Amino acid sequence: MPIKAILTDIEGTTSAVSFVFDVLFPYAARHLPDFVRQHATRADVAEQLQAVRQDSGEAAADVERVIEILLGWIAEDRKATPLKALQGMVWEQGYQAGQLKGHVYPDAVQALQRWHQQGYELFVYSSGSIQAQKLIFGCSDAGDLSGLFSGYFDTTSGPKREEQSYRRISQAMACPAAQVLFLSDIVQELDAAKAAGMATCGLVRDGGELLGHLNVTSFADIDPASF
Known part of the structure; x- marks a missing residue:
């Protein structure tokens, strides 16, 4: 799929x-x-x-x-x-107050904009609150990126290292897990998403290896159509 x-x-x-x-x-x-x-x-x-x-x-x-x-x-x-x-x-x-600007890697900004234009629905799942997530992207150093996203999820959907959390999120997205690509730098999160049926890709910006998953060092190396 x-x-x-x-x-x-x-x-x-x-x-x-x-x-x-x-x-x-x-x-x-x-x-x-x-x-x-x-x-x-x-x-x-x-x-x-x-x-x-x-x-x-x-x-x-x-x-x-x-x-x-x-x-x-x-x-x-x-x-x-x-x-x-x-x-x-x-x-x-x-x-x-202008005292904070959300940091988003330039390669992530470019890929998220490209994927949005290509018709992919984009969602966020972070341990930070949904409000904090919206602030990082809405007040980012690359401008307001909030329009790229269709929804946000935090720990109210469940712990990030538990399979059931990803099943709940898939249901909330109204998208079969097999048609969702999850991106993270934590292998336990990737394992949980994979167990729930999602495709996975690990970010290893500072090196290392996330066993059991495709590893990339930049969003520029991710092609959703290849999963």
Whole structure:
């Protein structure tokens, strides 16, 4: 079955890992405490703070304790959904203020634009929140790329290393898994997508090998029609 849709990871795939760890995470760590203090009673923020209390098992935690928990999660790169949601809110302020620009590799920009023109549906699946994904592409250093994508998926669809997550995403895309090409730099994610029936391609921008999958060093080397 020919490929009709392309599902891509962000970190290490379309974008540099260093952008996330050296720019986004430090920005969130610096600005999240004051953001939470200022907006703790805002409905969407309050909902996520309550989720932090639930996930941490500290139902009675006050705002300052919740901030401590969040900063600890940032330090250990915890893939916690409420943390990702709050980080996204903080980053949104940074992007809107012009303090942040999303990094997307030039080869990824060119390929995504080409594939969109060729009629492939493009989707994103990242551990970062959907809001954060939209900001990276919508406020990228290459301009607003958000119009290229038909949809976004995050950990609310399930963990990225579990086969069932990719089955859910395929259903949500209304596209058979066999007609979806998944791109990532993490072999466990590629394995899970392959087990769900998707075609896979591994990005090895800094060398190495993702066993069991086609490996490329650039989006320029990917031809969806060849899968």
